[in-house]
Amino acid sequence: xxxxxxxxxxxxxxxxxxxxxxxxxxxxxxxxAGISQLKDGxxxxxxxxxxxxxxxxxxxxxxxxxxxxSRLMKEESVD
Numbered sequence: 001x002x003x004x005x006x007x008x009x010x011x012x013x014x015x016x017x018x019x020x021x022x023x024x025x026x027x028x029x030x031x032x033a034g035i036s037q038l039k040d041g042x043x044x045x046x047x048x049x050x051x052x053x054x055x056x057x058x059x060x061x062x063x064x065x066x067x068x069x070s071r072l073m074k075e076e077s078v079d
Contacts, residue, residue, distance in 0.1 A: 030050060032051050032052070034062060034065060035048055035061060
């Protein structure tokens with residue numbers, strides 16, 4: 001697989017694509033871990049189902065959750 005990337009994109013391109021795939025895997029894994037720590041219920045099960053069968057969902061959920069936490073921290077620091 002790396003040889004195909006190397007033949008198509010050269011050295012820098014193949015390293016960049018490999019690094020991007022690695023980062024997406026790490027973000028996907030972190031998103032699934034975050035979703036699995038939610039309170040038990042039907043919504044958690046549905047989110048876990050979508051996180052397994054639709055891989056972009058946990059990545060989007062992860063960034064949405066980080067943004068939400070950032071807003072909460074800013075509100076608490078103002079008070």
